[in-house]
Amino acid sequence: RSGEMAKLTQFIDNEVFQAYATYATIVLVKMMLMSPITAYFRMTRKAFANPEDTASFGKGDSAKKYLRTDPDVERVRRGHLNDLENIVPFLGIGLLYALSGPDLYTALLHFRIFVGARITHSFAYLIPLPQPSRGLSWAIGYAVTMSMAYKVLKTALYL
Amino acid sequence: RSGEMAKLTQFIDNEVFQAYATYATIVLVKMMLMSPITAYFRMTRKAFANPEDTASFGKGDSAKKYLRTDPDVERVRRGHLNDLENIVPFLGIGLLYALSGPDLYTALLHFRIFVGARITHSFAYLIPLPQPSRGLSWAIGYAVTMSMAYKVLKTALYL
Amino acid sequence: RSGEMAKLTQFIDNEVFQAYATYATIVLVKMMLMSPITAYFRMTRKAFANPEDTASFGKGDSAKKYLRTDPDVERVRRGHLNDLENIVPFLGIGLLYALSGPDLYTALLHFRIFVGARITHSFAYLIPLPQPSRGLSWAIGYAVTMSMAYKVLKTALYL
Numbered sequence: 001r002s003g004e005m006a007k008l009t010q011f012i013d014n015e016v017f018q019a020y021a022t023y024a025t026i027v028l029v030k031m032m033l034m035s036p037i038t039a040y041f042r043m044t045r046k047a048f049a050n051p052e053d054t055a056s057f058g059k060g061d062s063a064k065k066y067l068r069t070d071p072d073v074e075r076v077r078r079g080h081l082n083d084l085e086n087i088v089p090f091l092g093i094g095l096l097y098a099l100s101g102p103d104l105y106t107a108l109l110h111f112r113i114f115v116g117a118r119i120t121h122s123f124a125y126l127i128p129l130p131q132p133s134r135g136l137s138w139a140i141g142y143a144v145t146m147s148m149a150y151k152v153l154k155t156a157l158y159l
Numbered sequence: 160r161s162g163e164m165a166k167l168t169q170f171i172d173n174e175v176f177q178a179y180a181t182y183a184t185i186v187l188v189k190m191m192l193m194s195p196i197t198a199y200f201r202m203t204r205k206a207f208a209n210p211e212d213t214a215s216f217g218k219g220d221s222a223k224k225y226l227r228t229d230p231d232v233e234r235v236r237r238g239h240l241n242d243l244e245n246i247v248p249f250l251g252i253g254l255l256y257a258l259s260g261p262d263l264y265t266a267l268l269h270f271r272i273f274v275g276a277r278i279t280h281s282f283a284y285l286i287p288l289p290q291p292s293r294g295l296s297w298a299i300g301y302a303v304t305m306s307m308a309y310k311v312l313k314t315a316l317y318l
Numbered sequence: 319r320s321g322e323m324a325k326l327t328q329f330i331d332n333e334v335f336q337a338y339a340t341y342a343t344i345v346l347v348k349m350m351l352m353s354p355i356t357a358y359f360r361m362t363r364k365a366f367a368n369p370e371d372t373a374s375f376g377k378g379d380s381a382k383k384y385l386r387t388d389p390d391v392e393r394v395r396r397g398h399l400n401d402l403e404n405i406v407p408f409l410g411i412g413l414l415y416a417l418s419g420p421d422l423y424t425a426l427l428h429f430r431i432f433v434g435a436r437i438t439h440s441f442a443y444l445i446p447l448p449q450p451s452r453g454l455s456w457a458i459g460y461a462v463t464m465s466m467a468y469k470v471l472k473t474a475l476y477l
Contacts, residue, residue: 012258018317021255025311028248032301035244049237052287078367084243084402085353089346091251092409096339099330128370142350152343158336171417177476180414184470187407191460194403208396211446243402250410 016107020098023111024091027118031087034080037126038073045070079125083118086138089145090114097148100155110144117141175266179257182270183250186277190246193239196285197232204229238284242277245297248304249273256307259314269303276300334425338416341429342409345436349405352398355444356391363388397443401436404456407463408432415466418473428462435459 012021041047047070048054054063094114098107117140124134170176200206206229207213213222253273257266276299283293330339359365365388366372372381412432416425435458442452 012255012260012315015317018315021259021311021315022317024251025255025308028251029305029308031244032248032304035297035301050234050287050293052290052293055290075368080244081240081399084247085349085398088247088402088406088409089350091247092342092346095254095413096330096343100339101330128368131370131373134368134370138353142353145350146347149343149347152339156330156336156339158333158340171414171419171474174476177474180418180470180474181476183410184414184467187410188464188467190403191407191463194456194460209393209446209452211449211452214449239403240399243406247406250406254413 015104016098016102019104019108019111020094023115024094027087027090027115030115030119030122031080031083034076034083034122038076038080041070041073041076045072047073075128076126079122082121082125082138086141086145087118089149090141093145093149093152096152096156100152102151110148114141114144117144174263175257175261178263178267178270179253182274183253186246186249186274189274189278189281190239190242193235193242193281197235197239200229200232200235204231206232234287235285238281241280241284241297245280245300245304246277248308249300252304252308252311255311255315259311261310269307273300273303276303333422334416334420337422337426337429338412341433342412345405345408345433348433348437348440349398349401352394352401352440356394356398359388359391359394363390365391393446394444397440400439400443400456404439404459404463405436407467408459411463411467411470414470414474418470420469428466432459432462435462 011017042053046057046066047068048066051063051067054066057063057066094111097110102110117137121134121137121141123129124137128134171180201212205216205225206227207225210222210226213225216222216225253270256269261269276296280293280296280300282288283296287293329335360367360371364375364384365386366384369381369385372384375381375384412429415428420428435455439452439455439459441447442455446452
């Protein structure tokens with residue numbers, strides 16, 4: 001058993017894999033922050049989706065009026081969904097890319113640009129910044145993921 | 160080739176990795192169950208999103224009235240999306256955590272509490288249970304994932 | 319370091335893992351294509367979700383009328399969300415399945431059917447094809463993922 005464990009930890013001793021682990025974790029934690037931000041806007045805007053969430057505001061119509069959508073809440077939710085749509089491909093393709101033997105410098109470049117772009121995207125969505133800030137940061141993250149997908153398929157294509 | 164295969168299966172022979180494989184699979188299967196539950200409510204409530212799904216109810220206005228939202232359907236869909244938002248970070252961070260060399264007992268504790276919290280969350284959402292059941296089960300899963308993220312970054316930080 | 323790197327690339331030298339890498343990347347790239355398709359329909363149908371996206375159409379009411387939902391945009395978005403709900407389980411369970419030592423032929427069968435089913439699902443959703451095209455392609459991908467989940471739990475169950 002200690003031999004097996006050694007093998008698994010050797011895995012994370014590889015620098016490219018460490019870089020993947022670091023940036024994947026950072027961008028996932030960033031995505032997770034969208035949840036408390038949604039909760040913050042739901043509470044300050046008093047805009048909820050479930051009757052049981054408004055029970056503390058009283059019963060009947062006095063609580064029912066808080067079952068509504070709010071532009072600020074919907075904005076955070078769109079940002080969260082956009083994160084899912086883009087970070088899921090990064091997670092999967094990025095892991096395979098890290099295992100495909102890229103050189104450390106190139107791998108770091110991909111991971112850093114992706115994570116920087118997604119953090120920028122969140123600020124552009126939440127503040128919001130005028131376009132094309134959000135569109136551009138989305139496109140950069142998208143292009144980085146496509147570049148990693150190309151490397152994976154070039155290295156490992158087995159149809 | 161048999162040597163390579165041996166290496167890959169050795170991977171899943173590690174107990175921490177086995178635990179990750181088990182709990183990740185269970186919580187993903189749990190998430191997948193939200194799809195047939197949505198379909199069940201769509202059919203019993205006759206509330207569909209696509210015109211082609213209501214074709215069996217006849218043509219024109221007689222079918223069109225089933226293109227509507229229903230509170231029970233929307234509730235399951237919110238639960239499903241909440242699963243995606245929380246289980247995706249668990250999948251990615253949990254895998255890296257399993258590779259970061261935690262001891263078996265601590266790893267099992269993390270995986271079990273996360274999966275227990277998410278199963279509770281689904282029941283709390285679908286029944287629904289009064290708050291703070293749903294909020295608390297969400298928060299527990301969230302905290303477990305953050306704890307694993309901390310361990311990953313402590314072990315593998317490479318910026 | 320070169321020894322570690324060798325170990326990681328040996329990983330992707332395994333044929334089952336190569337097959338997983340190939341099909342996971344293809345189906346993730348397919349999912350990513352839903353984003354530009356959504357953008358295409360948003361622009362041709364002039365239906366946007368954010369005020370900052372309509373700024374180029376002028377100010378005030380002339381731009382505000384483009385903040386609306388459109389059936390074609392919503393259709394692509396539902397297809398995209400369905401992808402997330404189904405491809406995320408495939409990614410996680412498929413990776414563990416690839417590490418659980420399946421024979422190459424069986425693994426290829428699972429990966430090919432899943433990816434074929436999801437590509438069919440997208441066409442069925444976007445054209446749209448009459449039911450049960452979409453329902454059936456969804457069910458096939460679902461069944462393949464469940465079959466892999468069964469193999470993972472049979473191989474690695476550690477509760």
